[in-house]
Amino acid sequence: MEDIAEPRTVATMRPRSFPLPAASAARSMTPSPSGVVAYVSMEIGIDPAFPTYSGGLGILAGDTVRSAADLGVSAVAITLAHRDGYFRQTLDAEGRQSEEPDPWRPEDHLERLETVVTIELGGRLVRIGAFRYDVRGVTGAVVPIYFLDTDHPDNDDDDRTLTGRLYAGDDFHRLKQEVVLGVGGVALLDALGVEVRCWHMNEGHAALLALALLRTHTGPRGVAAATEEDFAKVRERCVFTTHTPVPAGHDRFVRDLAVSIIGPKSYDALATAGGTAEGGALDMTRIALASSRYVNGVSARHGEVSREMFPDRRIDAITNGVHAATWIAPPMAAVLDRHVEGWRRDAAHLRTVVRVPAEEIADAHTASKRILLDEVERVSGLAIDPASLVLGFARRATPYKRADMLVSDLERLRAIAGKHGPLAVVYAGKAHPADGGGKELIRRIHAASAELGAEVPVVYLPNYRFELAAKLVAGVDVWVNTPRPPLEASGTSGMKAALNGVPSLSTLDGWWIEGHVEGVTGWSVDGDGEDEAAQAASLYDKLERSILPAFRDRAAWAEIQRSSIALNGSWFNTQRMVEQYIANAWLPRISL
Numbered sequence: 001m002e003d004i005a006e007p008r009t010v011a012t013m014r015p016r017s018f019p020l021p022a023a024s025a026a027r028s029m030t031p032s033p034s035g036v037v038a039y040v041s042m043e044i045g046i047d048p049a050f051p052t053y054s055g056g057l058g059i060l061a062g063d064t065v066r067s068a069a070d071l072g073v074s075a076v077a078i079t080l081a082h083r084d085g086y087f088r089q090t091l092d093a094e095g096r097q098s099e100e101p102d103p104w105r106p107e108d109h110l111e112r113l114e115t116v117v118t119i120e121l122g123g124r125l126v127r128i129g130a131f132r133y134d135v136r137g138v139t140g141a142v143v144p145i146y147f148l149d150t151d152h153p154d155n156d157d158d159d160r161t162l163t164g165r166l167y168a169g170d171d172f173h174r175l176k177q178e179v180v181l182g183v184g185g186v187a188l189l190d191a192l193g194v195e196v197r198c199w200h201m202n203e204g205h206a207a208l209l210a211l212a213l214l215r216t217h218t219g220p221r222g223v224a225a226a227t228e229e230d231f232a233k234v235r236e237r238c239v240f241t242t243h244t245p246v247p248a249g250h251d252r253f254v255r256d257l258a259v260s261i262i263g264p265k266s267y268d269a270l271a272t273a274g275g276t277a278e279g280g281a282l283d284m285t286r287i288a289l290a291s292s293r294y295v296n297g298v299s300a301r302h303g304e305v306s307r308e309m310f311p312d313r314r315i316d317a318i319t320n321g322v323h324a325a326t327w328i329a330p331p332m333a334a335v336l337d338r339h340v341e342g343w344r345r346d347a348a349h350l351r352t353v354v355r356v357p358a359e360e361i362a363d364a365h366t367a368s369k370r371i372l373l374d375e376v377e378r379v380s381g382l383a384i385d386p387a388s389l390v391l392g393f394a395r396r397a398t399p400y401k402r403a404d405m406l407v408s409d410l411e412r413l414r415a416i417a418g419k420h421g422p423l424a425v426v427y428a429g430k431a432h433p434a435d436g437g438g439k440e441l442i443r444r445i446h447a448a449s450a451e452l453g454a455e456v457p458v459v460y461l462p463n464y465r466f467e468l469a470a471k472l473v474a475g476v477d478v479w480v481n482t483p484r485p486p487l488e489a490s491g492t493s494g495m496k497a498a499l500n501g502v503p504s505l506s507t508l509d510g511w512w513i514e515g516h517v518e519g520v521t522g523w524s525v526d527g528d529g530e531d532e533a534a535q536a537a538s539l540y541d542k543l544e545r546s547i548l549p550a551f552r553d554r555a556a557w558a559e560i561q562r563s564s565i566a567l568n569g570s571w572f573n574t575q576r577m578v579e580q581y582i583a584n585a586w587l588p589r590i591s592l
Contacts, residue, residue: 035195037076054167073586088102127152238288296317300319332501393482401481481506490510515571521563
């Protein structure tokens with residue numbers, strides 16, 4: 001057989017080509033109708049019923065698709081079906097995490113396509129089906145998402161599970177997943193007759209789509225005969241967004257494993273293009289960098305870090321955003337509907353929130369806070385005093401995010417609460433099953449909660465996901481984030497909070513460097529990132545001397561809430577982000 005992943009056969013039963021939406025009449029900044037943007041991501045979180053995401057990357061992808069539909073962009077998205085989800089988290093009384101599958105049936109929610117494509121993978125033919133889900137924007141334009149699925153009766157039993165659980169299995173399984181995503185995605189759109197103008201790789205998991213495009217350009221000559229002109233044709237069609245600020249976070253697969261799955265000719269072609277790292281490991285980020293005419297990090301600071309990591313590449317920055325209409329809670333949305341015409345269509349209108357009576361903003365947040373506190377009591381049995389300043393910390397539990405900084409000095413925390421009034425902390429977040437350090441963080445927070453007791457209620461809510469996130473970002477009073485700089489590429493949870501009038505208390509990293517205005521949109525945690533004790537002291541100082549006094553002054557706090565929406569909500573949204581992708585990445589045909 002030939003090397004991997006060449007779509008040697010395309011079995012198409014009653015082939016159909018789905019029409020793609022024309023650009024919205026309300027927007028002119030859309031890619032040419034001669035082709036679509038294909039947005040390819042290992043995870044896309046688009047509906048609470050679909051557990052096809054692990055956290056920020058997937059939720060960002062879903063928000064990107066929503067805004068593309070709102071703007072009338074001619075686009076499609078590709079991901080995997082992940083029938084077993086990511087995982088369902090349970091926590092015992094001491095905070096020990098256990099995991100179990102979080103299955104769903106795409107057949108019950110999505111349209112199954114009759115199109116099946118076949119690729120060669122590790123010496124076997126693998127059949128890939130797909131489901132379609134239409135995301136409809138505010139003007140009626142549609143962006144379809146195709147969920148690839150290898151659970152086909154003619155596949156080997158092991159291959160049927162390739163699109164099972166997200167980020168599960170060893171490197172052998174993971175590399176096969178990435179082949180299905182990248183090469184299978186290209187094969188599917190080709191079979192459907194969808195003409196793609198620009199392929200957008202959302203993180204390196206999608207990088208092997210470049211191999212499929214290279215096969216297209218080399219044709220019968222084969223990838224072993226690829227020339228610089230062939231590589232240039234691939235680069236002309238691809239853009240890449242990197243989300244990872246440390247070398248260890250990039251997917252790499254040792255040479256022998258890569259050759260066994262993709263074949264020696266494909267491996268050599270990717271190596272020739274610059275897609276390998278030390279020791280000959282296949283490096284997905286380097287493949288994507290070598291295959292793209294445009295590359296960006298996801299915040300200004302992350303762009304700088306990425307250029308330091310890859311000094312031979314030109315890397316731009318487009319700061320992430322969130323989808324305003326999805327993440328603004330109903331009580332706040334009702335206020336905006338009364339006062340800010342067109343905010344659902346154009347999030348930049350949120351700037352005019354400065355004219356909305358601050359008292360109405362404060363009342364809307366109070367309603368969202370009540371919803372959250374009711375949920376906390378339902379899940380945990382803990383009744384938090386509504387008069388408390390409620391701090392929220394919810395994200396993936398992993399050591400560099402330093403979730404326990406907030407409870408690192410319990411005596412100081414008790415003293416602050418005793419002097420300035422009731423204080424409570426609501427935590428949530430999953431640790432990856434293999435992340436022992438992240439699991440230990442959760443246990444330490446549970447231990448701190450037990451020691452603090454009723455003096456400072458601390459609760460850790462299990463199974464953090466879409467629905468809980470929506471209540472948390474809207475209902476807490478302050479959003480806390482304490483990553484070790486510069487390891488936070490961007491972060492989007494604080495952006496969701498800002499849309500709901502919730503200021504942040506955060507180390508200056510990722511998006512917060514751009515969104516922080518001291519005492520106006522929130523507060524910085526100061527100090528050297530390597531000196532955790534100094535940063536913890538700064539966090540407690542800000543909490544005691546700035547945040548709690550402002551919180552006890554309702555009028556002053558309402559101004560901060562309003563400023564968070566007007567200054568940060570109006571900019572850190574995916575409408576602005578997608579418009580920047582259109583202008584800087586999807587439309588231009590020249591390389592940076």
